[in-house]
Amino acid sequence: MSNLLEILLLDDEAIVGKRLKPALEKMNCNVEVFQDPQLAVGRINEKEFDIVVTDIYMDDMDGMQVLDIVHEKSPRTKVIMITGYAMISLARDAMEKGAFDFIAKPFKPDDLRVVIAKAAKALGSPIDLNPLTRE
Amino acid sequence: MSVLILSSENKELENQIAQKIAERLGYTTLDQQFYNEIAKKYTLDSKKLMDAMIITPSFLKRMPSKQWYYYLSCVEVEVLARLLEDNCVCWGLAAHLYVVVISHVLKVRLIGGHSLMSPGQVNMNEDKIKKIIAEQERSRENWSMTAYNRKEADPGLYDMVINLDQVQPDEAVDTLSTTMGYPRLKAMTYSKNNLADRALAARVKNVLLKSLTDIQVDAQNGTVVVTTASVKREKSKKIDTIKKIAAQVEGIGYLEVHWNKDMLTEAAMSYR
Numbered sequence: 001m002s003n004l005l006e007i008l009l010l011d012d013e014a015i016v017g018k019r020l021k022p023a024l025e026k027m028n029c030n031v032e033v034f035q036d037p038q039l040a041v042g043r044i045n046e047k048e049f050d051i052v053v054t055d056i057y058m059d060d061m062d063g064m065q066v067l068d069i070v071h072e073k074s075p076r077t078k079v080i081m082i083t084g085y086a087m088i089s090l091a092r093d094a095m096e097k098g099a100f101d102f103i104a105k106p107f108k109p110d111d112l113r114v115v116i117a118k119a120a121k122a123l124g125s126p127i128d129l130n131p132l133t134r135e
Numbered sequence: 136m137s138v139l140i141l142s143s144e145n146k147e148l149e150n151q152i153a154q155k156i157a158e159r160l161g162y163t164t165l166d167q168q169f170y171n172e173i174a175k176k177y178t179l180d181s182k183k184l185m186d187a188m189i190i191t192p193s194f195l196k197r198m199p200s201k202q203w204y205y206y207l208s209c210v211e212v213e214v215l216a217r218l219l220e221d222n223c224v225c226w227g228l229a230a231h232l233y234v235v236v237i238s239h240v241l242k243v244r245l246i247g248g249h250s251l252m253s254p255g256q257v258n259m260n261e262d263k264i265k266k267i268i269a270e271q272e273r274s275r276e277n278w279s280m281t282a283y284n285r286k287e288a289d290p291g292l293y294d295m296v297i298n299l300d301q302v303q304p305d306e307a308v309d310t311l312s313t314t315m316g317y318p319r320l321k322a323m324t325y326s327k328n329n330l331a332d333r334a335l336a337a338r339v340k341n342v343l344l345k346s347l348t349d350i351q352v353d354a355q356n357g358t359v360v361v362t363t364a365s366v367k368r369e370k371s372k373k374i375d376t377i378k379k380i381a382a383q384v385e386g387i388g389y390l391e392v393h394w395n396k397d398m399l400t401e402a403a404m405s406y407r
Contacts (some may be wrong), residue, residue, distance in 0.1 A: 091238040091326060092319035102323040106356070115324055 023109035037061035143245035248299025357388030
C-alpha cells in the first residue's frame with residue numbers, strides 16, 4: 001500500500017497514546033494522538049480518518065458519543081473501542097452502534113496491531129503487520 | 136460469527152429447533168453425538184460419560200466424585216474448543232452452565248411445549264406428565280448446582296427465554312435466526328479473548344483433575360489462577376505439583392497458585 005493509513009487515537013491516559021503510537025507507526029500508519037475528547041472531535045470534523053481508536057469512559061465525553069460523531073461525519077471510518085471497564089452489555093451496545101471492534105484493557109500493542117490490520121483489510125487497504133521483517 | 140446455545144427440558148423440541156436454525160443459518164451443530172468423540176479422545180466409557188452429564192457423584196451408581204468432575208471437565212474442554220471456531224448451534228452439552236459472559240454467544244432457554252411432545256408421551260394423563268416434568272427439573276437442578284453451582288432453570292443465566300406453550304417452534308426458529316444476525320452478537324476481540332481464556336482455564340483444570348482434587352481454575356488474558364486447598368503440611372507439595380502439571384498446557388502466559396487451608400481435614404487430623 002502506498003498511502004499511509006490515517007489513525008486517530010483518543011485516550012485520556014497519556015501513557016496509552018505514548019505506547020501505542022510507535023507500535024502503529026511501524027505498520028505504515030500516520031497516528032494523531034489526543035487525550036481531550038473535545039479536541040479529538042474537532043479534528044474529526046476537519047479530517048476524514050480511516051480508523052478511530054477511542055477509549056470509552058472519559059470525563060467530558062464518552063467513547064459512544066465519539067462513535068456516533070465519527071459515523072455521522074464519515075460512515076466508512078472504522079471505530080475501535082478500548083476500555084478498562086469491559087462488560088458484556090457495554091460490548092454489545094458498542095457493536096450495535098456500529099463499532100468495528102471492542103478491546104478490553106490491558107492489552108498488548110500487538111493485539112491492537114492485529115485489529116488495525118483487520119480494519120485496514122475491511123477498508124480495502126490491507127497492510128503488512130510486520131513490514132520490517134519482510135525485505 | 137456467533138454462537139447459539141440452547142437449553143431445555145424438552146429434548147425433542149430443542150433438537151428440532153436447533154437443527155432448523157443451524158440449517159437456516161448454515162451453522163455447524165454441536166450436540167450429544169459429540170460425547171462419543173470426546174469419549175474416544177480421552178479413552179473414556181461413552182455410556183459412563185453420558186451418565187456423568189445426568190447423575191451426580193454416587194458410590195451406589197459407581198460414579199465417584201473425582202471421576203465425575205474429570206468427565207465433566209473433558210466435555211467442557213472439548214466443547215469450548217469447538218465454540219472457539221464460531222458460527223455454531225450447541226445444545227445438550229450443558230454449555231449454558233460453563234459458557235458465561237461471552238457477548239457473541241446467545242444463550243436461550245426453551246420452556247414448556249410438552250403438549251407438542253411425541254405421541255407416546257402425549258397419551259399420558261396431564262397430572263402424570265406434570266409429575267415427570269417436576270421430577271426432571273428437580274434432578275437437573277440438583278445436577279447443575281453440584282456441577283457448576285448454577286440453577287439450570289434460572290432465567291438470569293440466559294439472554295432469552297422462549298415459552299413453547301405460547302410460541303410455536305417455527306416462530307421460535309424465525310425469532311432466533313433473526314436475532315443471531317444482530318450486530319450486538321458479532322464476535323469481537325474482547326469476547327473472543329474471554330472465550331479463549333475460558334478454554335485455557337478448562338484445559339488447565341482438565342490436566343490437574345487427572346490426579347488432583349479440590350481445584351478451581353480461572354484465566355484472564357492468558358494469566359491462569361489455580362485455587363486449591365489442602366492441609367498445611369502438604370501446601371508446598373501441592374503447589375509444586377500443580378505448577379509442574381499445569382506447565383504442560385500450551386498458552387499459559389503466567390501461572391499463579393492460590394492455596395487455602397483445608398480446615399475440615401485439618402480439624403479431623405488434630406483429633407487423631
